[in-house]
Amino acid sequence: MTTPATPQTDTGGAIADTPFAPLVQTNAAIGEPRLVRWLLIGLTLLFLGVFLLLPLLAVFTQALASGVGAYFSAMVDPDALSSIRLTLLTAAIAVPLNTVFGVAAAWAITKFKFRGKGLLITLIDLPFSVSPVIAGLVFILIFGSRGWLGPWASEHGLKIIFAAPGIILATVFVTFPFVARELIPLMQAQGTDEEHAALTLGARGWSTFWHVTLPNIRWGLLYGVLLCNARAMGEFGAVSVVSGHVRGQTNTMPLQVEILYNDYQFAAAFAVASLLALLAFVTLGLKSFLEWRHGSELAAVRGH
Amino acid sequence: MNITIRGISKRFGDFTALHGLDLDVASGELLALLGPSGSGKTTLLRAIAGLEPIDGGRILFGDTDATRLSVQERRVGFVFQHYALFKHMTVLDNVTFGLRMRPRAQRPGSAEIRRRGLELLDLVQLGGLEGRYPTQLSGGQRQRVALARALAIEPRVLLLDEPFGALDAKVRKDLRRWLRQLHRDTGYTTIFVTHDQEEALELADRIVVMNRGRIEQIGSTDEVYDSPGTPFVFDFLGSPNVLPGEVRTDGIYLLGATAPIEAPNGFQPGPVDVYARPSDFRVVGEDAAAIDGQVMETQRTGVLVRLTVKLAANQQVVEIEIPHPDPEMKVWLSGDQIRLRPAHFSLYRDRPPQPANITEDRSADYAAPDSRVRGQ
Numbered sequence: 001m002t003t004p005a006t007p008q009t010d011t012g013g014a015i016a017d018t019p020f021a022p023l024v025q026t027n028a029a030i031g032e033p034r035l036v037r038w039l040l041i042g043l044t045l046l047f048l049g050v051f052l053l054l055p056l057l058a059v060f061t062q063a064l065a066s067g068v069g070a071y072f073s074a075m076v077d078p079d080a081l082s083s084i085r086l087t088l089l090t091a092a093i094a095v096p097l098n099t100v101f102g103v104a105a106a107w108a109i110t111k112f113k114f115r116g117k118g119l120l121i122t123l124i125d126l127p128f129s130v131s132p133v134i135a136g137l138v139f140i141l142i143f144g145s146r147g148w149l150g151p152w153a154s155e156h157g158l159k160i161i162f163a164a165p166g167i168i169l170a171t172v173f174v175t176f177p178f179v180a181r182e183l184i185p186l187m188q189a190q191g192t193d194e195e196h197a198a199l200t201l202g203a204r205g206w207s208t209f210w211h212v213t214l215p216n217i218r219w220g221l222l223y224g225v226l227l228c229n230a231r232a233m234g235e236f237g238a239v240s241v242v243s244g245h246v247r248g249q250t251n252t253m254p255l256q257v258e259i260l261y262n263d264y265q266f267a268a269a270f271a272v273a274s275l276l277a278l279l280a281f282v283t284l285g286l287k288s289f290l291e292w293r294h295g296s297e298l299a300a301v302r303g304h
Numbered sequence: 305m306n307i308t309i310r311g312i313s314k315r316f317g318d319f320t321a322l323h324g325l326d327l328d329v330a331s332g333e334l335l336a337l338l339g340p341s342g343s344g345k346t347t348l349l350r351a352i353a354g355l356e357p358i359d360g361g362r363i364l365f366g367d368t369d370a371t372r373l374s375v376q377e378r379r380v381g382f383v384f385q386h387y388a389l390f391k392h393m394t395v396l397d398n399v400t401f402g403l404r405m406r407p408r409a410q411r412p413g414s415a416e417i418r419r420r421g422l423e424l425l426d427l428v429q430l431g432g433l434e435g436r437y438p439t440q441l442s443g444g445q446r447q448r449v450a451l452a453r454a455l456a457i458e459p460r461v462l463l464l465d466e467p468f469g470a471l472d473a474k475v476r477k478d479l480r481r482w483l484r485q486l487h488r489d490t491g492y493t494t495i496f497v498t499h500d501q502e503e504a505l506e507l508a509d510r511i512v513v514m515n516r517g518r519i520e521q522i523g524s525t526d527e528v529y530d531s532p533g534t535p536f537v538f539d540f541l542g543s544p545n546v547l548p549g550e551v552r553t554d555g556i557y558l559l560g561a562t563a564p565i566e567a568p569n570g571f572q573p574g575p576v577d578v579y580a581r582p583s584d585f586r587v588v589g590e591d592a593a594a595i596d597g598q599v600m601e602t603q604r605t606g607v608l609v610r611l612t613v614k615l616a617a618n619q620q621v622v623e624i625e626i627p628h629p630d631p632e633m634k635v636w637l638s639g640d641q642i643r644l645r646p647a648h649f650s651l652y653r654d655r656p657p658q659p660a661n662i663t664e665d666r667s668a669d670y671a672a673p674d675s676r677v678r679g680q
Binding site: 193198200201204215 | 375376380381384386388392402405406454456457
């Protein structure tokens, strides 16, 4: 066996002999050490476990602590059923409204140039930056018995605050940004070339939206709608202020959970809570299913 | 369909993109809008299509005033630089989109739409790919789908915005030749935008050279290339050497020459800029009109040899291209003395024609090239 012809100190020679070695050794940005990789993965899993999985598990164990019978009887309790109905009604109105508003706002912001665009973008974010409690109070100030429009509303027999309309209004306010926020960056990235192409080919505004814009944004839109829906069903703060907590009438599911909990009916509280959690699962499952079902189409859109 | 453009102007805030342009496009013509970025060429194209509202002027399609017509009503075929294909539609659905969007009364039956779509795909040599999605096609194929889609509406005029800008050199060359052929076969009035002088020269019947929202020159490819109307046009169509010269009563002299290279041509006496392309120089022997220089560097570029030459008279460095020498020709080495004479050139003066009693301080208004040396 002979010693290598190139001395260790001759760096020029060493580089010439193994041209790629220095590159790989010094470029830590590409190859993380194994330890760092496992540490990061472990940390992420631990965090998810403690802060997401564990509470979820707790909800279901607590809900079923008094047996399956108690679980289901808690569900069919008239107050609980009423809260489920109100929650679904609220979401059924707030989500379509905000879908239309969100698409319109995103369309206006990304496809047109106009004065005050920056202000509009800021306003869209307002519900995110304002505490939900304040959002609720705003509606009390407007529609409450001493509010601006309250006397007018009661004259016409409209009950807004401490009733379903108030709850729906507060929910619409709080969930307004989800769809718009999801669509604006997407539509900005896509630009206006395809819409312009459609116009030159003779398509009118509505056809262009239906045949070109909507198919391009449908996945972003779906995602925004799902997030919006999740929040609409789960909103607590704003709804709590305007609801008045009338059992069996103006309680949504999150409010029902709180009331039951305050009444020491833990099993019932967690049963309703588990239903909310299930709704979240359905939401996520639906999203995954659609992505899987339309995967190739999705890839075609994203791959471009 | 012939297109008449009269005084169209467009401003974006403080920036004037188009300064009242006039342009006539003959029916069936293949016209290039050539210019650097920011010259207004794409704005002009989009204005013709109706995609960019204009601030003033008129656009006529034949005898029809199209100025107030909407994009849809203008019926122009527009091909975008990045294709703008509908990603979620098949190739066939893309091509037939224009037909399917027609009002019900004018819309052909679905079998007829399909037939026309397939026919167009054959025309652009994409037969058999009708079921693919745009992402499953190469760049050149996508561009041809975009073209077929634009042709489907039987446009009054075909507008192409940097049609080959996003393609690699080889594909670009093939597509150019193919587009030229397609134009010959279909006869659509076609306007395309490009910043590539080679593309404009190879493809177009006529070239409109644009600069800063104005038209510098309109002419056939030969006119624009052989007699550029302005220094800008010359500069844009090749990288010229600008030599200092002087107009005297008996002709035009290059700096350092003892005989004129050309008759005065009606130029007023005084300094003049002589623009000549690298390939327009000839190496000469004893010629009183030629100028002396020293070879600094030689570089082989395919069939040509590029020589960097420092001129004796003013130490200016010029680049010239001469054919690669055959065995009998002299091989130039750096340090060699050389005599050059531009065979083709254009003369420009920075200053516009002035009355004879021009005062000296006015000359400071014009940014003369550093290389300019007055006198002999």
